[in-house]
Amino acid sequence: MSEYQILSKIEGPEDLKGLTQKELNQLSSEIRDFIIDNVSKTGGHFASNLGIVELTIALHTVFNSPNDKFIFDVGHQCYPHKILTGRKGLFPQNRQLNGMSGFTRRYESPHDFVDAGHASTSISSAMGILLGEELQGKFNYIIPIIGDAALTGGMAYEAMNHLGHLRKKMIVILNDNNMSIDGSVGAISSNLSKMTATKSYQTFKHFADWTMLHIPFIGKSFYSGVMRWKKSVKTFFYKSNIFTDLGLKYIGPIDGHNIGELQRVLKRVKLLEEPVLLHVITKKGKGYKPAEEDPGSYHGVKPFDPKLGLLSSPSSKTTYTNAFTKAILELAKDDDKIVAITAAMMTGTGLSKFFNTYPNRSFDVGITEEHAVTLASGMAIAGMKPVVSIYSTFIQRSIDQIIHDVAIPRLPIVFTLDRAGIVPADGEAHQGLFDISLLKSIPGMLILAPSTEREMLWMLDFALKHNGPSVIRYPKDYVLEEDDTLSKPLVKGQGVLYNNHKNRVLLITYGELVKDALLASNMLTDKGFDTDVYSMRFLSPFNKKELLSTIKSYDMVVVLEDGIIKGGIGEEIESLSRNRSQSIYILGVDGNFLTHGTREDLKKISQLDPNSITNFVIEKSDEVRHREVVERIKNKW
Numbered sequence: 001m002s003e004y005q006i007l008s009k010i011e012g013p014e015d016l017k018g019l020t021q022k023e024l025n026q027l028s029s030e031i032r033d034f035i036i037d038n039v040s041k042t043g044g045h046f047a048s049n050l051g052i053v054e055l056t057i058a059l060h061t062v063f064n065s066p067n068d069k070f071i072f073d074v075g076h077q078c079y080p081h082k083i084l085t086g087r088k089g090l091f092p093q094n095r096q097l098n099g100m101s102g103f104t105r106r107y108e109s110p111h112d113f114v115d116a117g118h119a120s121t122s123i124s125s126a127m128g129i130l131l132g133e134e135l136q137g138k139f140n141y142i143i144p145i146i147g148d149a150a151l152t153g154g155m156a157y158e159a160m161n162h163l164g165h166l167r168k169k170m171i172v173i174l175n176d177n178n179m180s181i182d183g184s185v186g187a188i189s190s191n192l193s194k195m196t197a198t199k200s201y202q203t204f205k206h207f208a209d210w211t212m213l214h215i216p217f218i219g220k221s222f223y224s225g226v227m228r229w230k231k232s233v234k235t236f237f238y239k240s241n242i243f244t245d246l247g248l249k250y251i252g253p254i255d256g257h258n259i260g261e262l263q264r265v266l267k268r269v270k271l272l273e274e275p276v277l278l279h280v281i282t283k284k285g286k287g288y289k290p291a292e293e294d295p296g297s298y299h300g301v302k303p304f305d306p307k308l309g310l311l312s313s314p315s316s317k318t319t320y321t322n323a324f325t326k327a328i329l330e331l332a333k334d335d336d337k338i339v340a341i342t343a344a345m346m347t348g349t350g351l352s353k354f355f356n357t358y359p360n361r362s363f364d365v366g367i368t369e370e371h372a373v374t375l376a377s378g379m380a381i382a383g384m385k386p387v388v389s390i391y392s393t394f395i396q397r398s399i400d401q402i403i404h405d406v407a408i409p410r411l412p413i414v415f416t417l418d419r420a421g422i423v424p425a426d427g428e429a430h431q432g433l434f435d436i437s438l439l440k441s442i443p444g445m446l447i448l449a450p451s452t453e454r455e456m457l458w459m460l461d462f463a464l465k466h467n468g469p470s471v472i473r474y475p476k477d478y479v480l481e482e483d484d485t486l487s488k489p490l491v492k493g494q495g496v497l498y499n500n501h502k503n504r505v506l507l508i509t510y511g512e513l514v515k516d517a518l519l520a521s522n523m524l525t526d527k528g529f530d531t532d533v534y535s536m537r538f539l540s541p542f543n544k545k546e547l548l549s550t551i552k553s554y555d556m557v558v559v560l561e562d563g564i565i566k567g568g569i570g571e572e573i574e575s576l577s578r579n580r581s582q583s584i585y586i587l588g589v590d591g592n593f594l595t596h597g598t599r600e601d602l603k604k605i606s607q608l609d610p611n612s613i614t615n616f617v618i619e620k621s622d623e624v625r626h627r628e629v630v631e632r633i634k635n636k637w
C-alpha cells in the first residue's frame, strides 16, 4: 500500500490547485494504487477507472467543479472523480448496502449531476443542463465524458446532431480506449483509431489552432484569414469525420495519460466559442498489467488478490447465465436457424461460447439495444430464429421496437433477459424490476421464468417453437437444484405445486424466488401454518382456470414478485380472485427504486427473504382469521 503522500491531502478539487506537474503525476500513481487497493478488496468496475485517472485529474485542475459540471457516460468510470471529490473514505463500502454507489449519484455529492448507469446519455444530459443554466443566465462548462463504446449508442448522435445545430459552446470529451466490455464493435470504433491525419497536417493543425486561439485577440479579419487558410489546408490534408459533419470541431487525438498535454489542450479548447469534440486516447486497465493485457476480464471484478490477479476458479454452482449458455449451445447444434444477438454484453449474457462456436450466427451490435431488436425482426422475417440476449434493465431501451417491429408482426424471436428481478451491486439504474410489467401487456408476448437448469433448456426449446415473441427472464443468481416437482415436464400455461397440504397458505412465485418460498414454507409449516408453494413457470399468459382451481382451497395466498408489484403477476392474480373468499397478498418491490447491495440484502428490503415472508404470513393470518370470524357472523345474521 503506498502512503498516498499527496492523495492524503486531497479532500476536494480545490486541493489540486497549486500542485506541480511532478506532484500531479505522483498523484495519478497514488490514485491508481488506491483503486487497485480498494477495488481488489470490494470488487467493482476496475479497468475503466484505471484508464481515466490522468484525464480526471486534468479536468479537475482546468475546470471548476461543481460550477463546471462533469457528466460521466454510464458512470462506471467515476472512481477517480469520487476520489478527488471527498469520497475516498467511502470506497471500502463501494456498492454495498448503505455504502457508496459505483456510479455517479446526485444524492452522494454536489459534484455528481446525473444518476447514471445506462450508456450514451451523457451528451443529452449535458446539453439539457447547459440550456437550462443558460436560460437562468448561468454560463458554466458542462462537459460530457463519453467512452468509445458508449459512442456506438444512437442517443449520442441525436444529441451531437442537436448540439451541432444549436452550436452551443460545449466540450464533449471522447475517452477512447478502443474497448467496450468485450472488444469494441462498429465502424465508429474502428474509424476512431484512423482519425489521426498525417503528421504534417497535425503540425499545421496545431499551429492553426494556436493562431486561431491567440489571434482573436488581435483582429477578426486576421482571424477569418487564418480560418480561410486553415480551410484550404484542411481540404488538402484532412478528410472530415462524423463529428465535423455533425457540426462539432474535432480536436485530437491526444494522449490521455499526459496530464500536462491534457491541461494545455483543455485550456485552449476552453477558449473556443463552438461545440468541440476532444478525442482522448487512453488505455483501459492502465497501470495494472493483467488489466492492460485483458481489459475485458477486468472491466467488472469480484474481489481478488492484486498480486495474483483474477484466478479462474470455476464455481461448482451453476448460474442462470451458465444454464442459458448450455441450453443455447445444446439447441443450436441441431438447428442452424438459431442466431444469437447481443448488444455489447457477449460475456455478461453467457454468449461467448456461442460466438466462438458459431461465429457466422453471432452478432454483437455494440451498445444499440434498439437496433438489436429490429435487426432480429429482420432476421426472423428472413426465416431465422433469433435469440436476443439483453439484460432486463437494458431491454427497457427497446420497448417500442419490441412492440412495433416484433409483436405487431408477431415474429418468432426469443428474448433472454439476464439480470432480471433484483440485481446486486449496481443499484437503481441496473435493477431488472420492470420487464414483466412492461412486457406482459404486449399482445402475443409469452413470458417464462425458469428455476432450474433443466427448466432453462425446456423453456428455451419451448420459446424457439413458439409462434410469436417470447421472453425468458432470470436473475443474476444460482439455479435451484432439480427436485421431483420442478422436474415435471412443462405444460403450456401451467405451473407446478409443492407439498399439497391443501389448506392454509399458498405461496405463489417463479424463478429463483421458489427457493425462498420453499424455505419460508418449511418455517411456516413448522409453526403450524401448513404452507404450499406454487411455481408459475409461465408468467404470461398463464392458465387462469388452472390457477384459480389451485388457489381456491387456500385461506391465504401470497404472491412473491421478483420485480415491481405494479403491473406484475401478483396484481393479475389478485384481480382474478377479486370476488373470491381467500385473501391475496403480494410481496415485491413496491413503489421505489432499489439501491445497491447484495441480492439477499435487497430481498430483505423487499420482504422477499424467507424470514420476512414467514413473519408476513403469520402477521396477516390473524387478519385473515379475523375476517373469517366477521364473515361467519355476517353470514349468521
Ligand SMILES: Cc1ncc(C[n+]2csc(CCOP(=O)(O)OP(=O)(O)O)c2C)c(N)n1
Residues within 6 Å of the ligand: 048, 074, 076, 077, 117, 118, 119, 146, 147, 148, 149, 150, 151, 175, 177, 179, 180, 181, 284, 343, 344, 345, 367, 369, 394, 397
Ligand atoms: C444501454 C446500456 N447497454 C449496456 C451497458 C453495459 N455497459 C456498461 S459499460 C459498457 C462498455 C462501455 O464502454 P466505453 O463507453 O468505451 O467505456 P470504457 O469502459 O471503455 O471506459 C457497457 C456495454 C450499459 N451500461 N448501458
Ligand SMILES: CC(=O)[C@@H](O)[C@H](O)COP(=O)(O)O
Residues within 6 Å of the ligand: 074, 076, 117, 181, 299, 300, 348, 419, 426, 476
Ligand atoms: C457498467 C455496466 O453497465 C456494466 O458493467 C454492468 O455493471 C455489468 O453488470 P454485471 O457485472 O452484472 O455483468
Ligand SMILES: [Mg+2]
Residues within 6 Å of the ligand: 147, 148, 149, 175, 176, 177, 178, 179, 180
Ligand atoms: Mg471504451
